[in-house]
Amino acid sequence: MNWEIVIGLETHAQLSTVSKMFSGASTAFGAAPNTQASAVDIALPGVLPVANKGAVERAIRFGLAVGGTINRRSIFARKNYFYPDLPKGYQISQYELPIVQGGTISILTKTGERSIRLTRAHLEEDAGKSLHEDFQGMSGIDLNRAGTPLLEIVSEPDMRSAEEAVAYAKTLHSLVRWIGICDGNMQEGSFRCDANVSVRRPGASLGTRCEIKNLNSFRFLERAIEFEAKRQIEILEDGGKIAQETRLYDSDKDETRSMRSKEEAHDYRYFPDPDLLPLEVSEEWLNEVRGRLPELPQAKREKYQREYELSAYDANLLTESREKAEYFEATQKFLSGPAPKTVANWVNGELSALLNDRGVDFSRVLVTQEAFARLLDRIRDGTISANAAKGVLQGMANGEGSADEIIAKRGLKQISDTGAIEKIVDDVLAGNAKQVEDYRAGKDKAFNSLVGQVMKATQGKANPAQVNEILKRKLAR
C-alpha cells in the first residue's frame, strides 16, 4: 500500500524596505554587529514601535498579487517569549487578524499545473542573531537583524510531493521579487521556509505533522521533505506513532532531528499590542497600490501561451523573473519579424546559460535587447549558423562589438551561394571516391564524413542546410 505525503509551507520573506518594521534603523545586510540596532531595536526602556508604511504596502501588494483578501483592519499582536536575541521579550506579529487572508499560487510540475491555496500572510518583525561560535562559554548577540520586516506567507497543506513543494517555493520566490517586495536572497536569509510534513494513506484524514524549521535553499527544502517523509513512513510501517514536534534539517548529515516536542512548545500569550493602533488600509490606498502593480507572471504566462503559442514550460521559464520576461518582450519588438519561439529558445537557453556562467541575472543587461535581436536576425536570415551565433553572443557579452561587427571580424558569414557550395561539393566528391562508394552501398556514416569534409573546406562557413541538400542531390545521381 502506498503513502501520500502532505506538505504545507510557511515562508518568511524579508520585505525590501530601507528601514525596519517598527524603527528607523537600516535593514542593510552585513554591517558590523549591533551597528544597525537603534534604541527601539535594542528595546531601551520607554521606546515605542511605529509601523513602517512601506512594509505594509508591500504586504498589500502581495495580497493583491495572489488574489487574497486585504483586511481593511488588521491587528498587531505580541508573541511573548524570552530569548537573548529577542530584545523586548516579545515579537510583534499578527495573530488573529492578519493583513492578508486567502489567495492562491499556481505551480507547474511534471504532472501539469496546480493551484496551491494560501491561508494567510501576515506582517512581523525578525529577531536578532545569536552567535555561539566566537565566544568561549558565552554567546554573542547581534541585533542588526532585530526588527527587520518580514511577511510570513502560510500555505494550506496542499502539496503532495517534495517536487511540488519546491515548485511552490520557487514560484513564490519569483513572485515576491517580481512585485518588488523582497530581494529573494536566500544566502542572506531574505527568503526561508518552514515545512510542515505529514504522511497518510490516500483518502485518510491528515496525519500528525512535524515542522522543519529554517530551510534556506530549494535543495535543502527538497532533501528535508524527502528525508522527513521517509522517516515518518518507516515509523508508521513499523507500527509506531509520529510525535508532533519541531525539527531541524542538518544539511551536512542530510537528515532532520528533533528540536522540541509539542509538550515543550511555548505558550506565547498572544495579545493585541497596545502600543500600536489597528492597522487600517483605506480604499484609496488599496486602489493606489493596485494601480501600481505590474502585470503579474501568471497573466504573462497565459499570454505567452495564447499569443505566441509557446509551451507552458517555455512560458514558465520566461516568467522566472520580471526582468527576464521584459527582456524577452523587448527583444521581440526589436526583431525584424516575429519569431517568438526562436527568441524564447535563445533567452531560456544560450542567454540564460551565459548569464548564469557569469554569475549575473537579467537585471544586469550584458547584451542589450536590441543588440540581441540583431544577432537573432542574423541567424534567421542565414548569415550565420546557430552554432556560430553562440560564439558571437559570447563576444558581444565581452564587449567586442555588435553581432555584425563580430561576424565580420571573425569572418563567420555563412556561404549561402549555391554555386560556390556546389563547386566545393564537387571537389570533395572527386577527392573522396571511397566514401561516395560506401554511401551508395548504404553506409549512412559516410555521408556525415562528406559533410564534414565540405565544412572543413569552407572553414565551417557553408550553410549546413544547403550543404546537406546539395550533397544529397549530387550523390543521388
Next chain:
Amino acid sequence: MLNASLKELSASLAAKRISSVELTRAFLARIGELNGKLNAFITVDADKSLAQARAADGLIAKGAARPLTGIPVAHKDIFVARDWLTTCGSKILSNFVAPYDAHLIERFNGAGAVLLGKTNMDEFAMGSSSESSFYGPVRNPWNPECVPGGSSGGSAAAVAARMAPAATGTDTGGSIRQPAALSGISGLKPTYGLVSRYGMIAFASSLDQGGPLAKSAEDLALLLNVMADYDKRDSTSVERAKEDYTRDLDAPLSGLRVGVPREHFGEGLAPDVGKAVEAALAQLEKLGAKRVPVELPNSSLSVPAYYVIAPAEASSNLSRFDGARYGYRARDYTDLADMYRKTRAEGFGEEVRRRILIGTYVLSHGYYDAYYLKAQRIRRLIANDFTQAFKRCDVVIGPTSPTVAFRIGAKTSDPVQMYLNDIYTIPANLAGLPAASVPCGFGAGGLPVGLHLVGNYFSEAKILNVAHRYQRETDWHAREPAGLKS
C-alpha cells in the same frame, strides 16, 4: 519665592528680580533640607540643573524666554532623561543612565525649563502609596508617618513640600490624581494620547498617560501647554490642533452641569472625605453650577477589569528587563534560564513580581478569553457609562480617593485594600478620559482631601476652568504642610 505660582516665577524671571540660577539653587537647597526626611527625590544633580539654569538665564537675557523658561521642574523617575540615572524606582534599573530624552523631557528642555531632579515613585508605577520603591518609601509632607499616595508620590510630596514649583507624573489607574489628593496639591491626567509616551517607561501601555502636578489649576494649564504635543514616535499620540489650556481658566461657571455619580458616594467612602467633597459641590453651586445626578453603573467592575488589563500589559512590557543588555544582572547563574530567573527575581520587588504573575496568568492559553477578553468588554462598558453621563453633564465630580492618606505600612500586606484606593480614579483610565484632582479641604488628622473632576475627551480646558474658578474662591490649594513652612 518657594511658594510662588509659575506665573509669578515667570514674571520675576522676566523682570530679572531673580535669575534661574538663583531660583534653582533655592529649590536645590530646599531639597537638601527636606529630602532626607521625605525621600521625594531619587536623583538630584545640581551641576546638571545649574547648567540648564545658566542656559535659561541666557535666553532670558536675550529676550527669548517662554512661559516656563528658567523654571525648575521635577520629573518622575519614569521619564528617561539623557545622561540622568533613570530607575523607575526599581533595582533592575538602578544602574541605568538613559542615552536619550523622553518626548516630555524634550518638550521641557525646549521650553527652557530646568530639570530639577528625578522623583521617587512606586516601582514601575505599580502602587498607590509610593512604598514599593527600591529607594524606600516617600513620606507625606503633611504627616511623615503617612504615605503621600502613589505611584507619583515623590512628585506630589516634592510640590507639597515646596521642594519643586511643579512636577510631572504618570497616571495608569490614578497615579497622578491620588497622590495629588493625598498630598494636598493639584494634578491632571490628560486624555489618553495627548501627552506622548515616548521615553516614558511603560507600565500598562493602553492606560499610561503623563501629566502635571502643581499647586494650582492655573499652573497645571501652563505645564500642559508644554507637555501636550503630537509625537509621531508614539503611535497612540493624537494629532490635533495645539490648544492654549489657560484660555478658559476664568470663564464663569454659570450653567455648568456637574454630574454627581451615586456610585462614588456609597460604601467605602470615608465620612470626612465625603463631607469635604459635599462642601466643594456646594461651593460650585454657589458659582452657578447645577448638580445633575448621573449613573456609572459599571463602576464596581473597574477595579477587577483594571487588575486584569494592567498586569497583562505589564507582564509583557517588563519582559525587556532581562539583564541581557542593560540594567541589573544577577551575579551568579548557571545558564541562560538561570540568569533570567535570578535577575528578575532579584531585580523586581514583590508588587512588580505579583503583577507579572497575574498578567502572565490572565494571558495564558485557556484563560485569555475568561480574563483578558472579558476585561476588555468591561472596559468598553465603562467608557460607555461615561458617554451616557456626558450627555447630561459637562463634568463628573466626586472624591478622588475614598480616604485621606493612610499610615506607612498599613496596607502593604493587603494588596486588595491597596488596590481599592484607586476605585474612583481607575474608570477614567479605562475610558481614556481626562481627569484632575484638586484640594478641597482636610479630613481626619488634618490630612488633605482631593476633589476629582472627570471631563469628556480633550476637555482639559474645561476641567481646568472649573478647578481654577473653584480655587479662586477657596484657599485649600494654597495651604502648606505645618512644620515645613517655606
